[in-house]
Amino acid sequence: MRNFKKKIVTDEAMRPVAVLIDYQDWQEIEKLLTAFQSSEVKENVDLSKYAGIMKLSIDPLEYQRQIRDEWQ
16 A cells, blocks of 8 residues: 555644645556546446256255255
8 A cells, every 4th residue: 555645733632633634646546547547447247148958957045945954
């Protein structure tokens, strides 16, 4: 993680209420957020193309019940 210079603004009770950062740091943060959001969109995969590909020998709910019964 990058170190950004920041100043924490507090109220009369010394509770943090805001953060001041340099404008250049803010631009860098916006660039990082944009890159993260665009990579997040690419990770969404359409799984419908895999529907029906697996041939199951047992009903999935029955399999789940069997596995959970093993825990007890």
